[in-house]
Amino acid sequence: MELLKQKIIAEGEVLPGDILKIDSFLNQQIDPETTYAMGKEICRIFSDVKIDKVVTIEASGIAIGLVTAHELGVKMVFGRKNKSNVMVDDVYVADVYSYTKQVTNHISISKKFLEAGENVLIVDDFLANGSAALGLCNIVEQAGGKVVGISVAVEKAFQDGEAKLVEAGYRVEPLVRIKSLKDGKVTFVED
Amino acid sequence: MELLKQKIIAEGEVLPGDILKIDSFLNQQIDPETTYAMGKEICRIFSDVKIDKVVTIEASGIAIGLVTAHELGVKMVFGRKNKSNVMVDDVYVADVYSYTKQVTNHISISKKFLEAGENVLIVDDFLANGSAALGLCNIVEQAGGKVVGISVAVEKAFQDGEAKLVEAGYRVEPLVRIKSLKDGKVTFVED
Numbered sequence: 350m351e352l353l354k355q356k357i358i359a360e361g362e363v364l365p366g367d368i369l370k371i372d373s374f375l376n377q378q379i380d381p382e383t384t385y386a387m388g389k390e391i392c393r394i395f396s397d398v399k400i401d402k403v404v405t406i407e408a409s410g411i412a413i414g415l416v417t418a419h420e421l422g423v424k425m426v427f428g429r430k431n432k433s434n435v436m437v438d439d440v441y442v443a444d445v446y447s448y449t450k451q452v453t454n455h456i457s458i459s460k461k462f463l464e465a466g467e468n469v470l471i472v473d474d475f476l477a478n479g480s481a482a483l484g485l486c487n488i489v490e491q492a493g494g495k496v497v498g499i500s501v502a503v504e505k506a507f508q509d510g511e512a513k514l515v516e517a518g519y520r521v522e523p524l525v526r527i528k529s530l531k532d533g534k535v536t537f538v539e540d
Numbered sequence: 541m542e543l544l545k546q547k548i549i550a551e552g553e554v555l556p557g558d559i560l561k562i563d564s565f566l567n568q569q570i571d572p573e574t575t576y577a578m579g580k581e582i583c584r585i586f587s588d589v590k591i592d593k594v595v596t597i598e599a600s601g602i603a604i605g606l607v608t609a610h611e612l613g614v615k616m617v618f619g620r621k622n623k624s625n626v627m628v629d630d631v632y633v634a635d636v637y638s639y640t641k642q643v644t645n646h647i648s649i650s651k652k653f654l655e656a657g658e659n660v661l662i663v664d665d666f667l668a669n670g671s672a673a674l675g676l677c678n679i680v681e682q683a684g685g686k687v688v689g690i691s692v693a694v695e696k697a698f699q700d701g702e703a704k705l706v707e708a709g710y711r712v713e714p715l716v717r718i719k720s721l722k723d724g725k726v727t728f729v730e731d
Contacts, residue, residue, distance in 0.1 A: 372650065372653075373652070373653070377617060377618060377620065377649070377650055377653060378615055378616070378617045378650075378652075378653040379602075379605075379606055379609070379615065379616045379617070379618070380615055381606055381607075381609050381610035381615070381616065382610075384606065384610075385610060407598065407599035408598035408599045408602060408618070408620070411570075411599060411602040411603055411606075412602055412603070412606045414570075415570055415572055415575065415602075415603045415606060415607075416572075416606075418570070418572045419572035419573075419575075419576060423572075424569055424570065424571055424572070425569070425570045425572065426568060426569045426570070427568060427570070427599070429568065429599070458568070459563065459568055459569075461564070461569075462563075462564070462568060462569040
């Protein structure tokens with residue numbers, strides 16, 4: 350997605366540890382135009398598939414998940430990273446290790462919001478080692494749903510997330526694939 | 541906002557401790573149509589004011605903040621409840637006590653995303669005791685910005701949040717005001 354590549358080149362910062370910081374339009378400040386364009390693009394990519402629900406994870410997945418769900422005309426559900434007091438039982442849970450934050454999060458989604466037989470599209474901001482996406486797939490499948498695809502804004506293609514997900518049988522469609530963040534420079538995988 | 545009242549009556553659950561659970565369309569599952577309608581309504585209410593930015597707080601403020609910002613044609617920034625490793629310095633911070641979760645959260649926003657002289661609209665899902673809104677106002681003002689209004693989807697009008705905010709000089713515009721949650725029944729303040 351050319352617009353997203355341009356935004357990353359113009360505004361992204363590469364930090365030590367292969368971190369790409371794009372908090373000026375995706376991760377803390379959100380540029381609605383870019384977000385809406387990403388939602389439309391994900392919808393276009395998956396136009397050949399019937400999708401009943403979009404599932405994402407708080408916090409940075411919510412914006413892109415919402416606009417994608419709106420484009421598709423379906424509801425969106427986001428996984429919570431910690432159980433809140435308000436949601437104490439009847440949840441599906443998966444454990445996800447965050448390499449960035451070096452903690453294990455318990456992702457949970459209320460059982461009320463996932464149904465057997467649903468076609469689910471998983472959407473998130475980043476795909477790196479695939480832990481979050483695999484956790485969400487696991488939750489959808491606990492509910493008897495079918496993951497018809499996984500789309501992310503940015504894939505770190507130098508990590509093994511896509512390989513793991515494809516091996517597990519999932520269709521993976523990132524909007525941009527990053528080949529390298531070496532020497533502070535963003536290099537994309539050519540289309 | 542009549543649509544929101546109807547959704548609350550149809551889908552809201554009242555839990556002990558004056559908790560209104562509306563996670564079927566606002567707090568975990570998100571109904572994009574309702575969210576987009578809320579954004580349009582907030583934009584209409586504040587059509588007499590120049591707004592440069594929308595500020596909200598993760599996680600449940602992000603959806604409504606995004607669509608409001610899109611309607612207004614401005615960017616949105618969300619406060620984080622815990623510092624992540626990615627965002628270690630150069631942040632404005634305010635402490636906010638959550639009565640629901642009984643913890644003090646440190647809300648933070650990167651200094652890069654707030655500017656002196658900006659007119660800021662604060663948007664959130666709930667207003668109860670006003671702690672989160674006051675914390676966000678504090679952060680905006682640390683940056684030299686002006687809070688031109690505070691809008692929330694649902695105000696618990698039996699708590700003192702609006703009174704505190706109005707006394708502090710802020711314009712408060714909830715989409716619905718709840719008078720009582722007594723005996724498990726939702727009663728609205730009449731318009």
